[in-house]
Structure formats: structure tokens, C-alpha cells
Amino acid sequence: MIQHLLVAAILMLTWETTDGQIYVPSRRVGFVFDQIENKADIEIAAYLDPTCPDSAAVYPTLLEIAQHYSSDQLELRMHLHNLPYHRNSHVIAKAAHVLENFVPYNNTAFQWMSVVFNNLRSLHSGATAGKTDSQVIDRLADFANDLTGIDNISFRHMMSHYFFEGPARLDFKYGCTRGVHSTPMFTVNDVFLGPEAGAWGVRDWKVYINSKL
Numbered sequence: 045m046i047q048h049l050l051v052a053a054i055l056m057l058t059w060e061t062t063d064g065q066i067y068v069p070s071r072r073v074g075f076v077f078d079q080i081e082n083k084a085d086i087e088i089a090a091y092l093d094p095t096c097p098d099s100a101a102v103y104p105t106l107l108e109i110a111q112h113y114s115s116d117q118l119e120l121r122m123h124l125h126n127l128p129y130h131r132n133s134h135v136i137a138k139a140a141h142v143l144e145n146f147v148p149y150n151n152t153a154f155q156w157m158s159v160v161f162n163n164l165r166s167l168h169s170g171a172t173a174g175k176t177d178s179q180v181i182d183r184l185a186d187f188a189n190d191l192t193g194i195d196n197i198s199f200r201h202m203m204s205h206y207f208f209e210g211p212a213r214l215d216f217k218y219g220c221t222r223g224v225h226s227t228p229m230f231t232v233n234d235v236f237l238g239p240e241a242g243a244w245g246v247r248d249w250k251v252y253i254n255s256k257l
């Protein structure tokens with residue numbers, strides 16, 4: 045009896061410690077613009093929070109840079125790093141995975157983040173303070189429908205599925221392993237840029253990238 049209890053206790057401990065751990069995904073973490081991976085000389089990884097005004101401010105610049113260079117010169121990888129004090133960021137990031145799955149190979153996650161950043165006024169924590177979690181999902185379902193045509197039942201169903209919850213959590217945890225503490229933060233070829241990069245415009249990025257090509 046004692047032995048059984050011991051085994052049960054050990055099993056429970058093992059379960060407890062493995063359940064919350066980071067897992068190795070079947071492909072690299074983050075969304076890649078134009079889906080062309082591992083071919084470019086320069087990889088910019090951008091750690092953005094979906095309801096962070098500074099992330100929103102830099103986003104159009106990142107898209108312009110990604111479109112300016114060829115795919116063998118530059119790859120833009122977006123990590124959605126959902127800061128815990130931004131109430132809606134995690135569900136918005138999860139929706140990015142849902143919609144990317146719903147319409148693959150169309151930069152859907154990037155298009156979704158454009159929609160979100162353009163509507164930040166109604167999506168930041170303060171704006172939804174009086175709304176329930178379910179009402180927030182309804183709001184996201186409307187935006188998702190406008191962008192991709194997904195119906196609200198399918199959207200809700202996918203939003204409650206661990207298939208999408210897992211990757212949204214993993215991307216945040218991955219950022220933690222890299223020491224990401226604020227947004228936006230950037231790496232170029234895996235090395236972090238200083239905080240001044242958060243204020244760079246298209247011209248600054250081009251000067252910097254051209255100096256590396």
C-alpha cells in the first residue's frame with residue numbers, strides 16, 4: 045500500500061514538473077513573412093506584444109523592410125511575446141495561430157497583426173476593462189471574420205483548442221528563454237540590438253541592414 049502511494053506520489057511529481065515545461069515544436073518558433081525560411085543572409089526576429097503601442101508603432105516599418113529586400117537577403121520572423129500585464133495579448137496571439145491555420149500561405153498572421161495594431165484603441169487592457177473574456181473573443185471574432193471570412197462558431201471552437209493554445213504559449217516561453225523582458229525587442233542574426241532600434245525608421249533599418257549585406 046505504502047509502495048503504491050509512493051509510486052503514485054512520484055508519478056504525480058513527474059507529471060507536475062513536466063506538464064508546464066517547454067516542448068520542442070515540429071518547426072521553428074515564430075511567424076515568417078512570406079514563409080520562406082533559412083535562405084536569407086540576414087534574419088531579423090522581432091519580439092512584439094499584440095497590445096503594446098510601441099510594437100504597433102514599429103510594425104509598419106518592419107513590414108516595409110520585409111517587402112523591400114529579396115528573400116535571399118532578408119527574413120523577418122515575428123515572435124508574439126504576450127506580456128502578462130496586457131490582458132488581451134495572449135488571446136490575440138492565439139488568434140494569429142488560428143487564422144494562419146485557417147488561411148495558410150498568405151501572411152495571415154501578419155495581416156492579423158496589422159488589423160490588431162490598427163484597432164488597438166478598442167483592444168488594449170483599459171478599453172476592455174468592463175468586458176468579459178467571452179465578449180473580448182466576440183470582438184476578435186468580428187475582426188477575424190472581416191479579415192478571413194471565418195465564422196464565429198469555428199473561430200470560437202479553434203480558440204478553445206490546445207492545438208493553438210500550445211504554440212501561443214510556446215512563443216512567449218521561447219522569448220523568456222532569450223531574456224525578452226520588453227517589447228519591441230529585435231535580434232539580427234540571433235544577436236540582440238540595443239533599445240535604440242525600437243525608434244528606428246525605415247531609413248535607419250536600411251542603413252543598418254545594408255552595412256551587413
Ligand SMILES: *[C@@H]1O[C@H](CO)[C@@H](O)[C@H](O)[C@H]1NC(C)=O
Pocket residue numbers: 147150155192
Ligand atoms: C490573401 O490576402 C489578400 C490580402 O493581402 C486577400 O485579398 C486574399 O483574399 C487572401 N487570400 C485568401 C485565400 O484569403
Ligand SMILES: *[C@@H]1O[C@H](CO)[C@@H](O)[C@H](O)[C@H]1NC(C)=O
Pocket residue numbers: 182196197
Ligand atoms: C455569430 O454569427 C452569426 C451568423 O453570422 C450571428 O447571427 C451571431 O450573432 C454571431 N454571434 C456573435 C456572438 O457574434
